[in-house]
Amino acid sequence: MSVLTRDEAQTRAQLLDVHHYAVDLDLTDGDETFGSTSRIRFTARAAGSTFVELKPDTLHSATLDGAPLDPAALTGNRLPLDLTEGEHELTVTATMRYSHTGEGMHRFLDPTDGESYVYTQLFMEDVQRVFAAFDQPDLKAVFDIAVTAPEGWTVLSNGITERQEDGRWTAATTPPLSTYFVCVAAGPWHSVRTEHAGLPFGIHCRRSLAPHLDADADEIIAVTKACYDRFHEKFDEPYPFDSYDQAFVPEFNAGAMENPGLVTFRDEFVFRSAVTATERMTRAMVIAHEMAHMWFGDLVTLRWWDDIWLNESFAEYMGYQTVNEACSDLFADTWIDFGVARKAWG
Ligand SMILES: [Zn+2]
Incomplete structure (x- = not known):
């Protein structure tokens, strides 16, 4: 896995203006993995090549402005993007792994009563363990988070959460946030x-x-x-x-x-x-x-x-x-x- 250097971050921040993430997580997929879809709207200030970060268990699909990208192009944690100048929308769908090390989406089984809990810890560069992102602190964006969780769980997030009729939880739209500040904590x-x-x-x-x-x-x-x-x-x-x-x-x-x-x-x-x-x-x-x-x-x-x-x-x-x-x-x-x-x- 490549570690983002300061030079790379500066180059990407000059190229991109990131506006919005719609993140959809499915926590009903057992205790090993969870579903993750990230839809990112952003502007490229010029034509150029860059990348989005992701550390998936399985990358299912990625589309840029509706056109499919080859999932096999993922190299380490970087999915390359060739951009024209202007507005873009990137959608990435993947299966991600829960962690037991407190990095990314940590999953915990309480030995006292057998209940499970998950929560994210995304500082410094662990958002990519949860969803695809331009993972650096100065590319702030607005986030809409949605989570499908097991029956009986409460989902907490940065914004006020609400359980919808279909059982999905949605969080209120955030102000612009750095990617490492996104948080979901779910469980009973x-x-x-x-x-x-x-x-x-x-x-x-x-x-x-x-x-x-x-x-x-x-x-x-x-x-x-x-x-x-x-x-x-x-x-x-x-x-x-x-x-x-x-x-x-x-x-x-x-x-x-x-x-x-x-x-x-x-x-x-x-x-x-x-x-x-x-x-x-x-x-x-x-x-x-x-x-x-x-x-x-x-x-x-x-x-x-x-x-x-x-x-x-x-x-x-x-x-x-x-x-x-x-x-x-x-x-x-x-x-x-x-x-x-x-x-x-x-
Ligand atoms: Zn502190």
């Missing part, structure tokens, strides 16, 4: 839902953790609302997305991921036994850190990965500052933890 989630500032807020975990999430739901939601209000005092720009869901997901590699409107957290943050005050404060800080990214990271995004240091260190700074300002009733001075633990680590 246990959810606690509320509303704040006119937007739906939700917290979610696998069913077997429900009593533990419920025990801390008041605190998690209080921290979320307080930080949300504090960020609105600090930033002129209003929260840019249509909902705020926080899903505590199993076998997550990092601490959390700032998917717009659907933040994912490792579900070790759903505490199952007595914890220290510092562990509670750390969870609050991660909530605030991810929320800071809604503006700095998500609404405004690095052009290339060499700016990730700023994205992350700023979110970390805002996380500590905001919990200190907004949640002083719950946590003592957060800057002590920052100085002892995080500054030294940094």
